[in-house]
Amino acid sequence: MKVLLAGGGHGHINVLKNLIKNPVDADFTLVTDFKRQYYSGMLPGFIEGIYTEDEISFNVPDLCKRAGVKYVEDKILSIDQDAKKLYSENAVYDYDIISINLGSLSNIIFPIESDHVCLVKPISEVVKAKEELDQYFKAHGQSGRLIFIGGGASGVELALAFRAAYKDVDIEIITAHDILENFNDRAKRKLEKILKDKNIFIRKNERVEKIKDQMVFTDKGTYDFTQAFITTGFRGPDVKFENFHTTDKNYLWVSDSLLAGDDALVMGDTATLRAYPDLNKAGVFAIREAPILYTNLIKAIENKRCFETYTPQTKYLQIINCGDKKAAANYGGLAFYGRIMWNLKDKIDRKYMEV
Missing domain, CATH: 3.50.50.60 (FAD/NAD(P)-binding domain)
Known part of the structure; x- marks a missing residue:
């Protein structure tokens, strides 16, 4: 067969x-x-x-x-x-x-005419962008701006990860709505505070219309960038x-x-x-x-047609890596933050990678 x-x-x-x-x-x-x-x-x-x-x-x-x-x-x-x-x-x-x-794959919802844009799916593109940014900042110092378009879990977590990697680079999130719309209010408030404390600026309710060269054009303004990351959903x-x-x-x-x-x-x-x-x-x-x-x-x-079925869990744990070996978690109406959550995530992830 x-x-x-x-x-x-x-x-x-x-x-x-x-x-x-x-x-x-x-x-x-x-x-x-x-x-x-x-x-x-x-x-x-x-x-x-x-x-x-x-x-x-x-x-x-x-x-x-x-x-x-x-x-x-x-x-x-x-x-x-x-x-x-x-x-x-x-x-x-x-x-x-x-x-x-x-x-x-990343869902493109506006025109892009730039060589400095990274689509976050497939993930290999993010790995490649990180290597290129390491070389760029090594040569130019940490002067520049990273823009993450999309305020879901992927955009927020990547912004926090790049902040941990580059302490002095300007980092912004642009989202057409609010951030983390699928998270409970407690987790959302906590993560907004973490983003603010880490000097990551959030532009809410701002819709990107196009990206050209190294500029993002929205319905409210125009912003230059060193590298932009697209996290606006998938297809x-x-x-x-x-x-x-x-x-x-x-x-x-x-x-x-x-x-x-x-x-x-x-x-x-x-x-x-x-x-x-x-x-x-x-x-x-x-x-x-x-x-x-x-x-x-x-x-x-084996030609056995008694198939098992899958029922999605109604509550599930979402853990956002916040950098510096701390993480925030969203579960139902509960929210957690700290090193314990990161250690839990690290243990789960390393276990998953075992062969």
């Missing part, structure tokens, strides 16, 4: 981890154009200098080799469900069962899904068993659950989906 793993996302990392421990009698192939799979939960710590690049990423070719999975480094262009074929830049792959775990991957049902942002509709068809499983940001169409594209949900994807993939290989 030919089993195709499209993408090297965290769901497929979990599949590889399980195959290393418990080999399965099937012909597995993984296709991706990213050799490293970065863990977003540890990205702020990498930016701050706490973790190395190796510590925050999985070596996908090495994991495939250990798991007995054929590794193919190629860009996926389209997947045809009816024909059961995956088309890449260099080849065509047939499959009996496919698992899709391709993540998401599906640049892959044509033929004979699948997709949303207007190119996410794949899936059942609560993570099925997009009889022989196609999908999880993570690439998937939108029919029963929960408004569910946030947050890592906490993908982590819970991963073991269900693996279980149901094995059931499909």
